[in-house]
Amino acid sequence: MTLGLGLLGCGTVGGALVDLIAEQPGLEIRQVAVRSTTKARASAIDPDLLTTNAEAVVGRSDVDIVVEVIGGIEPARSLILAALRAGKPVVTANKELIANCGAELLEAADAEGVDLHFEAAVAGAIPIVRALRASLRGESIQRITGIVNGTTNYILTKMTEDGAEYGTALAEAQRLGYAERDPTADVEGFDAGAKAAIMASIAFNANVVAGDVFHEGISAVTSSDIDFAQRLGYKIKLLAIAEQFTDGDERKSSVGVRVHPAMVPDSHPLASVRDSFNAVFVEGAASGELMFYGRGAGGEPTASAVLGDVIDAAAALKLGGHRPIAVGGRVPIMPIDDLPSAFCVNLLVRDEPGVLAQVAGALGTNGVSIRAMEQHDIAGGNDSARLIFITHAAPERQLRTTLAAFGELDVVLGIDSVLRVLGD
Secondary structure, three states, X not given: OOEEEEEEOOOHHHHHHHHHHOOOOOEEEEEXXXXXXXXXXXXXXOHHHEEXXXXXXXXXXXXXXXXXXXXXXXXXXXXXXXXXXXXXXXXXXXXXXXXXXHHHHXXXXXXXXXXXXXXXXXXXXXXXXXXXXXXXXXXXXXXXXEEOOXXXXXXXXXXXXXXXXXXXXXXXHHHOOOOOOOOHHHHOOHHHHHHHHHHHHHHXXXXXXXXXXXXXXXXXXXXXXXXXXXXXXEEEEEEEEEEEEOOOOHHHOEEEEEEEEEEEEOOOHHHHOXXXXXXXXXXXXXXXXXXXXXXXXXXXXXXXXXXXXXXXXXXXXXXXXXXXOOOOOOOOEOOHXXXXXXXXXXXXXXXXXXXXXXXXHHHHHOOOOEEEEEEEEOOOOOOEEEEEEXXXXXXXXXXXHHXXXXXXXXXXXXXXXXXXXXXX
């Protein structure tokens, strides 16, 4: 029995998928919807299969499974809903759509008794969605920490290992095709935020959307930040973090989801993730610590994840049955001001007696304690010095009031940088 596929989109991922499907027995592409039928394509797609009518592809009677790789919210949302309502399983790599409309699409899939697959929407070839929805389904997951954007990880790797400035590293990422001409979604954390929302929704059985995620990008990270972090035994990474807080009562749980640069201890597995690779670190009550590592982007790795979902969907059609993904309702989202973190603060201060006492007093008054500290003289610094300290975990709100208090001290000449620190 050969199953027919309707492919929506034939760009980098779609083209790679066409080549992979050609090697799979029992699967056949019946038609491909594209913006232009005359555009040159790298894949070996039969030109006769191309059409600009996506609705017709979804509606074909010989299309058993619909694969969406066009991206964006619309028309992808409407096309997927049409396919699901026609009783056809759907495979998508669309992180933006799943992060914003996933609950609606999953509800439509359940109503028709068909599956919606989206492994490729998070971390490319890394099977994190399948792990969360199946292997770890009975696990009480406490925290997910991930490097889920290859562009930013490549930039930070170049800054760390080659001493490159941010702008130079970004330009190199663009030249290699890791970064778009407009890199905002990557470098400001929106891409990682969408993936964090999807992982949080599955892991915590909660409807978390992209707008719930706090974002802070890497554009303000300097080579000096990188150098100080390395001297202290850390690597700076852009992290997507999803946590669940229960206060002892699982019925009153809340979720915190954020994306921001952070200093990762050299001893942590995530510190060794280089270049454009991705990794997801999962902490569970019974399973302990797990890490998933691999290629998180690119045509072939992402197409590999799509193909895995297509094969799952094909097996379900042949054998019958439907595996719903449990995503609950809306839950309280912890504001960033309430989320605890350790911090590394880099201060420029006067080099005179009593400075440390005043700085420590401002920290203590606001409930922030110091875990480690070091001072550096500044050559030719006109009686100034650099004070760097790492705090114990404290809510962001307390750190912000502490920084405001520093601004009132005559001995503090400036706050050069503040970075969150993974772990306490």
